[in-house]
Amino acid sequence: GEDVEQSLFLSVREGDSSVINCTYTDSSSTYLYWYKQEPGAGLQLLTYIFSNMDMKQDQRLTVLLNKKDKHLSLRIADTQTGDSAIYFCAESFGSSNTGKLIFGQGTTLQVKP
Amino acid sequence: EPEVTQTPSHQVTQMGQEVILRCVPISNHLYFYWYRQILGQKVEFLVSFYNNEISEKSEIFDDQFSVERPDGSNFTLKIRSTKLEDSAMYFCASSEKLSTDTQYFGPGTRLTVL
Numbered sequence: 001g002e003d004v005e006q007s008l009f010l011s012v013r014e015g016d017s018s019v020i021n022c023t024y025t026d027s028s029s030t031y032l033y034w035y036k037q038e039p040g041a042g043l044q045l046l047t048y049i050f051s052n053m054d055m056k057q058d059q060r061l062t063v064l065l066n067k068k069d070k071h072l073s074l075r076i077a078d079t080q081t082g083d084s085a086i087y088f089c090a091e092s093f094g095s096s097n098t099g100k101l102i103f104g105q106g107t108t109l110q111v112k113p
Numbered sequence: 114e115p116e117v118t119q120t121p122s123h124q125v126t127q128m129g130q131e132v133i134l135r136c137v138p139i140s141n142h143l144y145f146y147w148y149r150q151i152l153g154q155k156v157e158f159l160v161s162f163y164n165n166e167i168s169e170k171s172e173i174f175d176d177q178f179s180v181e182r183p184d185g186s187n188f189t190l191k192i193r194s195t196k197l198e199d200s201a202m203y204f205c206a207s208s209e210k211l212s213t214d215t216q217y218f219g220p221g222t223r224l225t226v227l
Contacts, residue, residue, distance in 0.1 A: 004155075035218075042117070042204060043156070043218040088156060098169035099144055099211045103156040 006104035022072040022089035029091035037086045117219035136205030146206040
């Protein structure tokens with residue numbers, strides 16, 4: 001079935017790199033996403049990767065996809081205190097054609113000054 | 114920048130009462146979604162809606178739930194007879210196109226059932 005798992009918590013120092021990991025079970029996913037949720041706010045799309053890609057870079061964000069291991073990661077370079085938030089990975093399935101997203105439980109990133 | 118809006122931000126209701134959660138999707142978007150997040154748990158898909166029909170619904174979306182696009186701008190989620198376990202944050206989302214397209218989320222409505 002469809003399941004997405006993430007570690008619950010990550011703490012880093014300001015200026016360090018953060019790596020948030022995600023594993024998924026359904027290999028038929030077409031797109032994998034990273035969303036950010038700040039306190040009291042909705043889910044903000046950070047970046048996404050098509051399932052036939054290995055890597056995508058967008059400014060401070062690097063997404064790595066290992067399709068064989070069904071592992072997705074988000075690297076944030078030069079992490080700032082403003083990056084403190086909950087990060088969700090999610091997958092969508094082209095075959096279902098309804099746009100349904102399956103989310104992980106979210107990783108809380110704490111950035112210490 | 115266009116955004117999805119939701120009202121109210123917080124709704125408190127008594128068990129057994131009906132609630133309607135409202136969303137205004139981005140104006141040129143054609144696909145609409147509801148998700149919910151029970152405190153401390155995953156964001157869960159409830160329903161997707163396109164062309165005035167439900168495209169897909171989850172097991173959570175039982176007969177107590179319904180969705181409607183009553184006019185050209187609003188998209189509503191109705192819970193007919195709320196239960197304690199319906200307490201959650203409810204997120205509306207919209208996208209311009211399907212599956213390949215970004216879903217933009219609203220800020221959510223926190224529903225508290227007493």
